[in-house]
Amino acid sequence: MCGAANVRSDTPWCASRVRAITPPEIVAVPADREQLAAILKLATAEKFTVTPVGGGTKRNCGGIARRVDLAVSTERMQRVIDYPASDLTITVEAGITIRALRETLAQHGQMLPLDVTCLNDATLGGTLAANLSGPQRLGYGGWRDVVIGIQFVTADGRLAKGGGRVVKNVAGYDLPKLLIGSFGTLGIITEVSLKVFPIPPATGTFVFGFSSIAAATEVTHAILNSPFFPQSLELLDAAAGALAGVTGTCTSPYIVFVSVAGPQVVVDRASNDLPKLLRGNGCLFSQAITDGSQDRLWNSLSDMTSAYLRAQPAGVAIKASLPLLQLTAFIGEAKQLAEDAQLSTASGAHAGTGIVYQYLWPEGADRGPEGGDRAIEKLPRVAEQIVSLAERLGGRATVEWFPLAYDGKLNPWGKLGDDFPLMQRIKSALDPHGTLNPSRFYGGI
């Protein structure tokens, strides 16, 4: 179907990329969506289970599949299909890496403002199937706001699409919305059309340090209610700052990072006016960065989750989404829950959108062979408590990243909503045999 050379038997490759108790031994590498469709037709006929693989960076992300028979890699599907730069749109194949996509756009002074973790290896398809976003979501929105069309192959091998290549379009159901964040359970994304954005002429980054979470959130709210519309507004505790490697910039217990972009006059005014918002707010530290070192700083902030997972392979990352006014309570109480159980924790919040990454990992005595068992006992319990905390505060949360070791010991999904049965019905309508990524998704879908 895709040529013998493009079907490999490669157990280690599969085991290091596919999140399954029994990973596949075989990986197929189709050259295009027609080949991919033929593979899925065969899989349906033979009742194989299939997992799509992009950069293989999400092996610790999402639910865990039981048994997967075949991996399908999108590594040969990296073409730029259509890039009418002056229309500010691009259409590319889903296997392109986020880095390559950024480089293509940068040649035209444009950008995709979705900063994602694992930038180097992550593919577009995988990242949007996982619905990962980062700091600039505040200024530009998430995948649901920039994707204008998606082509995909259905579980039974049909070529389908939704949306198109223009920035405004309401013809037919918005299938792209359904596929974003669907974790490869409804179809395999093969081609994506996106809105892209001009790189702003000037950008300024402002770093403020505080002694308490309350003082920090008071300032983030003041910034959100100021005339500035920041691109990004991040709030890290010192532990998260250390994970991201940004404590060289500021060592305060809570650090706020703001970026403001536009014509130079806007950055100048922010340099002048933003520090004024801090008055009387217990600010320990204030710095403006307007040179090239900003990029490095924001890359570190965007990549915080993968840096954390490398440093703490036994740790979990909870993604909580909260009403803005509940950030203080959530960050404070989550820290308390972790400390009570003698676990280490760190909070990295996108303070303008209410999305918080709460990291939780075993420390000192709970590491190593014996301590590991203890951690396996208590860490899931605390993670679930933090998820419930988010729900109690009017938000939602899941344990987005956790190692295979917690399989069966952790409910990563929180309380299922009353829309869950509808989701199950959508899954069975589009993938009646459970071919794609079984039990990898919300509630075990």
Add this chain to the structure above:
Amino acid sequence: MHRDLAAIVGARAVLSQPDDLLLYEFDGSVDRAMPNAVALPATADEVVGLVRWARQNGVVIVPRGAGTGLSGGAVAVHGGLMMGFARMKKIVAIDLGNQRAVVQPGVVNLELTVAVASAGYYYAPDPSSQKACTLGGNVSENAGGPHTLAYGVTTNHVLGLEVVLPDGELVHLGGAVWDTPGYDLTGLFVGSEGTLGIVTEITVKLTRTSEAVKTLLAIYDRVDDGAETVAEITSRAITPSALEMMDQITLQAVEDATNAGYPRDAACVLLIELEGLQEAVESQAAQVQEVCERHGARSVRIAASEAERQKLWAGRKNAFGALGRKAPSFYVQDGVIPRTKIPETMRFIQQVSERYGLAIANVFHAGDGNLHPNILFDSRDAEQRRKVVEAGAEILRFCVSLGGSITGEHGVGMEKNELMPFLFTDVDLAVMGQIKSVFNPDGRLNPGKVFPTTKGCGEIRIPPQHPF
């Protein structure tokens, strides 16, 4: 029927006399059909009651907001029960600290903005019909508006929905926060044109008003020059919050109706708005002015006062109404093209106008390539009715040939459902049909909409006579 319905919503909230139903026979499009009854529920519970009753009795349901839709979405093409939301128009909660509001579906778009304006907030999607259309209708059509160029359309501002499914089940999609776990059913639901469920409550995001706003009016003697300006503003990455075009027929109609201060003799104008920090607005205004002048603008005027600005916008937002004076009827198209293709598309529309002998007035969201050619005609003339539909389809076919779409914001409804195969393959439509079956398995909710009903690809339906 009347008695059953009255038992659920009260006798005063049911209409079934032919005279009363006349008002519910059409929306803003050219289609019309009579429902058997109209019920106006006051609560989600009453909606559930009506839906259960309809299910037991095998009656089709057509939800209806203000009936300003432009694709026949709220027209009861198969009769049945029409459900109106005039009694569900409460703003349930405003939560400025969290930048959210919760509303019932019958709340009129502009009322939400008015309710939060004094606090420095607004609801960003602003269809030109915003004084009349409802948020429930906006959600169902995924409505846009002049300022959605910068701020996004309805779907970018809706976080959560309470909906009643055709089997009477009430469920909550999304929530009060972004990224609720699971599939993005809110995103799927917005723009589904009342075919997946009935919206009974909506949670939206509120946006802070900008510090400064500047409105420019660029006046041209040639449509080409205005169109080229749009292409260059986009490609130079200047980002206005609104970028609208009106051509001469529209300008004259608008001036006859509202005296907004537009030139009657121009070939076209661009209405350009810039928002943001004072400094950013100043610097962008200078750039825009330069681009307009370089492309041959006869003059570029900056609204000197808020009153002048409001007058220009009132003229623009009432343009459709004003066109009513130019001909007994008009048929508005909603095609989308890549923004840099506006010049050639405007020339094509001009050719179509000449070939069919029908005047076409253009008033549209140029910044995102969303055209609104209004084909003027006399609906009493059968020959003109036929020609209008053909001319419209020809324009949409051209949009699709440039990589565009048949509808940018008005929806497919019962007006363009037969044109869906221009854009989508049988498989695409089958997948959408599978989704529809999950929610609306027997098709009793808003039947005859969105999906093609005929086998022949792209077959065109001639709308019935419609007295304007």
